Structures are given as C-alpha cells and as structure tokens.
Amino acid sequence: MSNQAARFWDEHYSRRIGSPNVNPRLAEIAGPLPPGTALDLGCGAGGDALWLADHGWRVTAVDISASAVRSLQQRAGTSVTALRVDLAEDFPAGTFDLVSAQYFHTPFALDRAHVLRTAANALNPGGRLAIVDHGSTAPWSWNQDPDVHHPTPEEVAAELALDAGWSIERADTPKRQATGPEGRTATVTDHVLILRRAQR
DSSP states (O other), X not given: OOHHHHHHHHHHHHTOOSOOOOOHXXXXXXXXXXXXXXXXXXXXXXXXXXXXXXXXXXXXXXXXXXXXXXXXXXXXXXXXXXEEOOTTTOOOOSXXXXXXEXXXXXXXXXXXXXXXXXXXXXXXXXXXXXXXXXXXXXXXXXXXOTTOOOOOHHHHXXXXXXXXXXXXXXXXXXEEEEEOGGGOEEXXXXXXXXXXEOOO
C-alpha cells in the first residue's frame, strides 16, 4: 500500500468535519434505481455509502484512507461494509448491481482505467458503472493545476475500451451550483458516464 498516498488522504479527510453529504450526481443516478448491491470506490467521508444504505442498498465502501474508513464504520454501524483497500494493488471481492466512482481522482500513481475496467467486470448482468468526474476545477479543489485536462465522458469510455457486453447509458457534461468547505459556492461542470452491462 502506498504510504504516501495513504498519508495524503488521511490528512485530507481529517480536515473534513460535520456529517458527510451525498454527491448530488449519485443521488440523481441511483435515486430511481431499485436497490441492490453497491460498491463505492474511493468512498472518502462516506456520504454516498450512507445515502445508498439509507435507500435500501447493501453497500461495500472502500478507500485507501484508514481514517476515512474508520469514520465511516463508526457512522454506519452494520449498514455498510467499509474496507481499507489500495485500489492500485487490490480490488474488493463480490459482484454488484451498481459501482459508483465519484470524482475518483488522485495525485498518486494509479492505473485508473484498469480499476474501472475491473469494476465493470464486477457488475451483475444489467448492472451499472456510474463514473462522475470533474469537468472543471472548483476553487477548493486539491488540484489547482491550470493545465489539467478533464477527460470527457467519451474519452473515458474510449480509454476503458469495453466490448459489446457494455453499453453507454449516459454521457454528458451538466453544470451545477456546488458548495465547498466553509460554505463557498461555485458553478462546476461534471462529466457523467454511465455504463451498463448487458442482461444475459
């Protein structure tokens, strides 16, 4: 496990206080779906995992940050299986009806496409891989590189290069008003890609 990455994310989440909120795009995507099994990749403070559990999903949530996982375990009790996993080296067992990758970015070495392909292969028939990426840089983002490229949903789909067993259910770049730490607000762009595994 990358000690540097683990320390970075431990410090990042130690600065987060208060109850974590669900990512708006996940609520938008999962809200209409019948609950089943869900995997939350890079669960962080756990807002998504807690929301899914509250809506009837059986949730596995993973993150490299031990402090984030420990905090989620304390909040969730038995409603969420929270695990410390370095996705650069390992992937949780099981199959899922929904795999959520919300803002699954890191400044450390990670073969993201490999992780997301593995996630796609962990879907049950008819299951969905919901990828929501940053399409713009919020003022409070840890990544303020002015030259950063935000891959489009189509670019992400092309990089994953999945076969005909998966279809693109949604690929768009909606904007929304976001609220960051200390109540700061900004208009941000999300890159939304939903891939669905074919029914057998």
